[in-house]
Amino acid sequence: MAIGVKKCPECGGINLFLNKEKGEVICRDCGLVLEDKMVDFGQEWREFGEGGEGEESKRRTGAPMTYTQYDQGLVTKKKKKGDLFKLASKDRNKFFRLRKWQYRISTAIERNLKLALGELKRVSSYLKLPKSVEEESARIYTLAVQRGLVRGRSMESVVAGALYAACRRHEVPRALDELSEASGIEKKEIGRTYRFVTRELGITILPSNPADYIARFSSALKLSPETQSKAIEILEHAQNAELTSGRGPTGIAAAALYVSALIHGEKRTQREVADVAGVTEVTIRNRYKELLDELKLEKEIKKTKKKKK
DNA sequence: AAGACGAAAGTGGTTGA
DNA sequence: TCAACAACTTTCGTCTT
Numbered sequence: 001m002a003i004g005v006k007k008c009p010e011c012g013g014i015n016l017f018l019n020k021e022k023g024e025v026i027c028r029d030c031g032l033v034l035e036d037k038m039v040d041f042g043q044e045w046r047e048f049g050e051g052g053e054g055e056e057s058k059r060r061t062g063a064p065m066t067y068t069q070y071d072q073g074l075v076t077k078k079k080k081k082g083d084l085f086k087l088a089s090k091d092r093n094k095f096f097r098l099r100k101w102q103y104r105i106s107t108a109i110e111r112n113l114k115l116a117l118g119e120l121k122r123v124s125s126y127l128k129l130p131k132s133v134e135e136e137s138a139r140i141y142t143l144a145v146q147r148g149l150v151r152g153r154s155m156e157s158v159v160a161g162a163l164y165a166a167c168r169r170h171e172v173p174r175a176l177d178e179l180s181e182a183s184g185i186e187k188k189e190i191g192r193t194y195r196f197v198t199r200e201l202g203i204t205i206l207p208s209n210p211a212d213y214i215a216r217f218s219s220a221l222k223l224s225p226e227t228q229s230k231a232i233e234i235l236e237h238a239q240n241a242e243l244t245s246g247r248g249p250t251g252i253a254a255a256a257l258y259v260s261a262l263i264h265g266e267k268r269t270q271r272e273v274a275d276v277a278g279v280t281e282v283t284i285r286n287r288y289k290e291l292l293d294e295l296k297l298e299k300e301i302k303k304t305k306k307k308k309k
Numbered sequence: 310a311a312g313a314c315g316a317a318a319g320t321g322g323t324t325g326a
Numbered sequence: 327t328c329a330a331c332a333a334c335t336t337t338c339g340t341c342t343t
Contacts, residue, residue: 188322246333248333270312279335280334281314282315283334285315286334289314311343312341312342313340313341313342315338316337316340317336320334320336321335322332322334323330323331323332323333324330324332326329
């Protein structure tokens, strides 16, 4: 939901977005978070740490199990742990040993987290992501670690996957290419872990909306706000005409922006638009053609041409 | 000369048997 | 697991401004 009145105090941009669900306002130009009421994720893993002991029988995938999955060497201890629980009331030594293990395991996780969150922060600041996204991805990563999803994958790739997921959820999409460039992880690797992690954690991802890209592309091309809103309008028509499903959202966004720029006499070459959108001219041309066919925009373009003459 | 356009062949990922 | 398939890219030649 756009907020037309306010301006971003940081960059003066008008692309302020209110995310009602999260209760925050984000500037899409510079990533500044004006109001951030995100829940502190720290609470989540404390919950795991405390609840672990008594509920062994209740949850198969509860915290203690996943803690043990974190490290291969600890798996054997897990077996013993089952026995220990039966004896716990009788045998205090074993009980304390159990405590000791839990302590060690949780510090191992914390160490890993510390490392990973550093990496996450680095990538995040490289991409100039809002803080809310950073925290969201940190939460996702923490969950992933607790579930033992990192095993068999590099820490960095899971970080990248978590970031990608968080971006999508916050409607501040970054293309896989950008994540890839920032993190040094291959595109398909990020995609794989992203899919894996979101599936395992049951995170629902809304299909990314081309309109979410408009603001960023538009400011990269230094286009006027009018052009930008026109582009979004075009996008809406395109979606009604079912031109958007199955296509890459960046390509559609780029084409809409290109057309919109033509209409407002702020012509950019296909090359320029293609570069900031991370697609080729050909893709823009194809989408552009579809837009013209479907939305009878030729007239508007001709109008502005005549005006210029 | 640069940009726009289109055709043809190639690439990586998804889907369905 | 493999082949068909759609979207997208690369490359290149031609047309337009």
